[in-house]
Amino acid sequence: MAKPLPVSPLAPAQFPEMPVIEGVTFASVEAGVRYAGRKDVMLALLAPGSAVAGVFTRSATRSAPVLDCQKKLGGAGDEAAAILVNAGNSNAFTGKRGDASVAAITEAVARAAGLPQDRVFTSSTGVIGEPLPHDRIIDVIDQLIAGQDAGAINDAARAIMTTDTYPKGAARSLEIDGRTVQIAGFAKGSGMIAPDMATMLVYIFTDAACAQPKLQAMLADLTDLTFNCITVDSDTSTSDTLLLVATGASGVDVADNAAFEEALFEVMMDLAHQVVRDGEGATKFVQIDVTGAASDAEAHTHAMAIANSPLVKTAIAGEDPNWGRVVMAIGKSGAQADRDRITIRFGDTLVAENGWVHPDYQEADAAAHMEGDHIAIAVDLGIGDGKKRVWTCDLTHGYIDINADYRS
Amino acid sequence: MAKPLPVSPLAPAQFPEMPVIEGVTFASVEAGVRYAGRKDVMLALLAPGSAVAGVFTRSATRSAPVLDCQKKLGGAGDEAAAILVNAGNSNAFTGKRGDASVAAITEAVARAAGLPQDRVFTSSTGVIGEPLPHDRIIDVIDQLIAGQDAGAINDAARAIMTTDTYPKGAARSLEIDGRTVQIAGFAKGSGMIAPDMATMLVYIFTDAACAQPKLQAMLADLTDLTFNCITVDSDTSTSDTLLLVATGASGVDVADNAAFEEALFEVMMDLAHQVVRDGEGATKFVQIDVTGAASDAEAHTHAMAIANSPLVKTAIAGEDPNWGRVVMAIGKSGAQADRDRITIRFGDTLVAENGWVHPDYQEADAAAHMEGDHIAIAVDLGIGDGKKRVWTCDLTHGYIDINADYRS
Structure with missing residues (x-):
C-alpha cells in the first residue's frame, strides 16, 4: 500500500482483552511477502487432540489454500496441528504453481514442527493472480516456531490485515458444569465482502472439547446467521476461510451445549460486525x-x-x-x-x-x-x-x- | 437538481439528424412537475392504424404507468393513439393514488385528442414514492396538442431527461422493395440501469407497417440483445419502458423482414450504448x-x-x-x-x-x-x-x- 488508510470512524474504541486459549500458541513475523515494515505471516500451533472445523467460499475460482484446507478438514484430530496465514498475496488464480506453493509451505511447517502435513492448514490473502513468493515464508518458519507464545494472539490479528484499518478480535468466556471455557477469535476483511459460506479470513479458538463432526455442524449453522448475513460490496472473495479450533484443554465437552453455541454465536457476530464496520470507505x-x-x-x-x-x-x-x-x-x-x-x-x-x-x-x-x-x-x-x-x-x-x- | 451535471466525457459529438416519421407528431412543454425552467412533459400523437409494441421492467414494485401500459398493449391498432411522458416524478410506489393519477392523465389526453383512453400510453420518470402532481400535466395538455409538430422529436428527447447529461437519439433509414422506411427513436437513462426486459425509457417510431404481435415478438428478441445487455449500477428501475410504434404510413410491411430487423437492432443498440455512455459518473x-x-x-x-x-x-x-x-x-x-x-x-x-x-x-x-x-x-x-x-x-x-x- 502506498500509504496507510485512516482508521474507520466505525472502529471499536479498542482491541478487546483476549484470553489465553489453552492448547494454542501464536507467533507473527515480517516475511516481506508484499508489504514492508510490518508483520505479514502468522503461525498458530494447536495441541494434539484439537478438532478443526472450517467453512469456505463457494467461489468457482477459489484459491489454492482454500482448496487445500477443504481436502484436509474432517480427519481425526489426534495429532497436533498448525495454521499458517500470510497477508499481501492471496495465491488465487495462480494455477498449478499456486498448488505447489501450498505444498511447499505445508511440507516445511510439518517438517519443522513435527506434524503430519495433512494437519497443516494455510490461508493467503491479498492480491489475486500474482505468484506467491513462498520461499520468503519458508525462510521464516523456524523463527515462527521459536517465537510461539500463548499470549501473542493480538499480533496474529494484525499480521493478517490487508486493507483493514484496524485488527478485529472478539472473545467470550462461560462456565459449564463449574468449569470455565474460553473462546477467542480474530478476523480480517474490509472489501470484497459478500461472504458465501464464510467471510474473508476468520480464526476462532476454544479450549472446549468437541468431536469434529459436531463442531463442523455447529459452525455451519452459526455461519448462516452471522458471516453470511453481511456484505460490504457484493463481491465474493476467492479466499474466504473461517477455521474453528477446539483444543479440548478445558476438559469440557460442548457437543450440543446451547450455552456454548450462544457464546460462539456472539464471538462470530461480533467479528462479522467488525468486518462491516471496517468496510472500505464506510461511514455508516x-x-x-x-x-x-x-x-x-x-x-x-x-x-x-x-x-x-x-x-x-x-x-x-x-x-x-x-x-x-x-x-x-x-x-x-x-x-x-x-x-x-x-x-x-x-x-x-x-x-x-x-x-x-x-x-x-x-x-x-x-x-x-x-x-x-x-x-x-x-x-x-x-x-x-x-x-x-x-x-x-x-x-x-x-x-x-x-x-x-x-x-x- | 441543484445544479446541472457536466456532460459525460463519453457523450456523442452531437445529437443525430432525426428523420420525420410519417404518422407521428410531437410537442414538449414546461409543466413544472418537479424541475423549473425546462420542458418536462412530451406528448406524441400516433396516426390511426399505428401498431404499438412494448417491453417493461419485471420489477415487483413497478410503477403505476408501467402497469397501465402493460394492460393496454396488444389491442387492435385501428384508432389513433398517444404517448405522454413526464420527467421529475416516476409515479412509482404511490399506491392507489398513483393509479388514479394515470387514469386522470390518460382520460384527459383521450378527451382532448379524441382518442379512446385505452390507446393513451404514459410513462413517468424521476423520484420514487412522491405523489405525482398530475394536475400540472393536465393543465398543459391543450398546449401539447396545439403544438404538435412532426419535426419536434429533438425537444421530446430532451423533455424526458432526469440525471441524463445529454439527449439520446438514433435513426436509420432503409429501402425495402424500392420504398424508403424510416426508424427514429430516443431514450433516457443514466442511473438505476440494469434493465430487465427493457431499459429506462425508450421510444422508437417507424413508418413501416407491421401487425402488432409480429412487432412485439421482434421487439422482445432485439431487447435481449441490446437493452438487456447493458448495466450501469446493477439497480433495476421501477419504470423501465420501451415502446415501439409502427405507423404503417410508408405502406411497407416489415413482418419477418430481416433488413428492417437489422436496422431496428442498430437503432436499439445505438440508444442502449448511449445510455451506458451517460452512466452516472462514467469516464470509460x-x-x-x-x-x-x-x-x-x-x-x-x-x-x-x-x-x-x-x-x-x-x-x-x-x-x-x-x-x-x-x-x-x-x-x-x-x-x-x-x-x-x-x-x-x-x-x-x-x-x-x-x-x-x-x-x-x-x-x-x-x-x-x-x-x-x-x-x-x-x-x-x-x-x-x-x-x-x-x-x-x-x-x-x-x-x-x-x-x-x-x-x-
Missing part, C-alpha cells in the same frame, strides 16, 4: 431487517438486494432517507413482494405503509436518524412469516479512493 | 465479451457479474488492468467455470491463460489499453460454445457525487 453501520416475507430465504434475498444496492448505499452516505430506492431494491430482488403491502421504517420512523408514504410521515424525523452512524432500515412485506436481519455499510468516496488507487 | 465505456461458456445464458451471467462488480468497475476507473478482480467476479457469479481453463484479454493483450498469468504478459501493454476511454475485456472459459457481449461503464467519484447528493 447499517442494519436491515426484512419481515413478513414468504420465507426466511426470500427475506434474505430482499435484505441482500437492499444491502447491496449502490443507490441505497449512496443515499445512506448522503444521509438521505430515500425509501424510494429501498422499494426499487425490493422490486428487483426477484423474491416475492406485493407493492401495496410494503411497510418501511427508518429508525423508529414509519415512512411508508400499504405501498405508499404514510400520511403522518415527516421527512425531518427520518433525516435525523440518517445523521447518526448506526442506521436501521426495517421492511415488512406483509406476505408471510419469513424474516432475516443483515448488515452492511454505506458506499462513499472512500471506497472509490481505495479501489481505484490500490491493487487488491 | 466498457465492453465485456464472454465466450466458451456452458451456454449463452451462463455467458450472460458471467458477463453481468463482471460488469456489475464494484471492484472491477473501480479498477477500470483507476486504469488498473486488474484481471484478478475479473477472476473473482467469474468465481462468484454462480455460473460454471473451471479456474484452470480461463483465458483473459484486456484489449489485444493476452493477460492470462490456463488459469494463470501468461508468461509473456507485460503489464505496460494492458495498462496502456486502460488509459483509453473504450475498454475491452474478453474472457474465454474454455468449457463450451456459450457467448455473450455486454456493456457497462466504470464506477467513479462522480457516481457517489450524483447519488449521495441528489434524490432520484
Whole structure:
C-alpha cells in the first residue's frame, strides 16, 4: 500500500482483552511477502487432540489454500496441528504453481514442527493472480516456531490485515458444569465482502472439547446467521476461510451445549460486525431487517438486494432517507413482494405503509436518524412469516479512493 | 437538481439528424412537475392504424404507468393513439393514488385528442414514492396538442431527461422493395440501469407497417440483445419502458423482414450504448465479451457479474488492468467455470491463460489499453460454445457525487 488508510470512524474504541486459549500458541513475523515494515505471516500451533472445523467460499475460482484446507478438514484430530496465514498475496488464480506453493509451505511447517502435513492448514490473502513468493515464508518458519507464545494472539490479528484499518478480535468466556471455557477469535476483511459460506479470513479458538463432526455442524449453522448475513460490496472473495479450533484443554465437552453455541454465536457476530464496520470507505453501520416475507430465504434475498444496492448505499452516505430506492431494491430482488403491502421504517420512523408514504410521515424525523452512524432500515412485506436481519455499510468516496488507487 | 451535471466525457459529438416519421407528431412543454425552467412533459400523437409494441421492467414494485401500459398493449391498432411522458416524478410506489393519477392523465389526453383512453400510453420518470402532481400535466395538455409538430422529436428527447447529461437519439433509414422506411427513436437513462426486459425509457417510431404481435415478438428478441445487455449500477428501475410504434404510413410491411430487423437492432443498440455512455459518473465505456461458456445464458451471467462488480468497475476507473478482480467476479457469479481453463484479454493483450498469468504478459501493454476511454475485456472459459457481449461503464467519484447528493 502506498500509504496507510485512516482508521474507520466505525472502529471499536479498542482491541478487546483476549484470553489465553489453552492448547494454542501464536507467533507473527515480517516475511516481506508484499508489504514492508510490518508483520505479514502468522503461525498458530494447536495441541494434539484439537478438532478443526472450517467453512469456505463457494467461489468457482477459489484459491489454492482454500482448496487445500477443504481436502484436509474432517480427519481425526489426534495429532497436533498448525495454521499458517500470510497477508499481501492471496495465491488465487495462480494455477498449478499456486498448488505447489501450498505444498511447499505445508511440507516445511510439518517438517519443522513435527506434524503430519495433512494437519497443516494455510490461508493467503491479498492480491489475486500474482505468484506467491513462498520461499520468503519458508525462510521464516523456524523463527515462527521459536517465537510461539500463548499470549501473542493480538499480533496474529494484525499480521493478517490487508486493507483493514484496524485488527478485529472478539472473545467470550462461560462456565459449564463449574468449569470455565474460553473462546477467542480474530478476523480480517474490509472489501470484497459478500461472504458465501464464510467471510474473508476468520480464526476462532476454544479450549472446549468437541468431536469434529459436531463442531463442523455447529459452525455451519452459526455461519448462516452471522458471516453470511453481511456484505460490504457484493463481491465474493476467492479466499474466504473461517477455521474453528477446539483444543479440548478445558476438559469440557460442548457437543450440543446451547450455552456454548450462544457464546460462539456472539464471538462470530461480533467479528462479522467488525468486518462491516471496517468496510472500505464506510461511514455508516447499517442494519436491515426484512419481515413478513414468504420465507426466511426470500427475506434474505430482499435484505441482500437492499444491502447491496449502490443507490441505497449512496443515499445512506448522503444521509438521505430515500425509501424510494429501498422499494426499487425490493422490486428487483426477484423474491416475492406485493407493492401495496410494503411497510418501511427508518429508525423508529414509519415512512411508508400499504405501498405508499404514510400520511403522518415527516421527512425531518427520518433525516435525523440518517445523521447518526448506526442506521436501521426495517421492511415488512406483509406476505408471510419469513424474516432475516443483515448488515452492511454505506458506499462513499472512500471506497472509490481505495479501489481505484490500490491493487487488491 | 441543484445544479446541472457536466456532460459525460463519453457523450456523442452531437445529437443525430432525426428523420420525420410519417404518422407521428410531437410537442414538449414546461409543466413544472418537479424541475423549473425546462420542458418536462412530451406528448406524441400516433396516426390511426399505428401498431404499438412494448417491453417493461419485471420489477415487483413497478410503477403505476408501467402497469397501465402493460394492460393496454396488444389491442387492435385501428384508432389513433398517444404517448405522454413526464420527467421529475416516476409515479412509482404511490399506491392507489398513483393509479388514479394515470387514469386522470390518460382520460384527459383521450378527451382532448379524441382518442379512446385505452390507446393513451404514459410513462413517468424521476423520484420514487412522491405523489405525482398530475394536475400540472393536465393543465398543459391543450398546449401539447396545439403544438404538435412532426419535426419536434429533438425537444421530446430532451423533455424526458432526469440525471441524463445529454439527449439520446438514433435513426436509420432503409429501402425495402424500392420504398424508403424510416426508424427514429430516443431514450433516457443514466442511473438505476440494469434493465430487465427493457431499459429506462425508450421510444422508437417507424413508418413501416407491421401487425402488432409480429412487432412485439421482434421487439422482445432485439431487447435481449441490446437493452438487456447493458448495466450501469446493477439497480433495476421501477419504470423501465420501451415502446415501439409502427405507423404503417410508408405502406411497407416489415413482418419477418430481416433488413428492417437489422436496422431496428442498430437503432436499439445505438440508444442502449448511449445510455451506458451517460452512466452516472462514467469516464470509460466498457465492453465485456464472454465466450466458451456452458451456454449463452451462463455467458450472460458471467458477463453481468463482471460488469456489475464494484471492484472491477473501480479498477477500470483507476486504469488498473486488474484481471484478478475479473477472476473473482467469474468465481462468484454462480455460473460454471473451471479456474484452470480461463483465458483473459484486456484489449489485444493476452493477460492470462490456463488459469494463470501468461508468461509473456507485460503489464505496460494492458495498462496502456486502460488509459483509453473504450475498454475491452474478453474472457474465454474454455468449457463450451456459450457467448455473450455486454456493456457497462466504470464506477467513479462522480457516481457517489450524483447519488449521495441528489434524490432520484
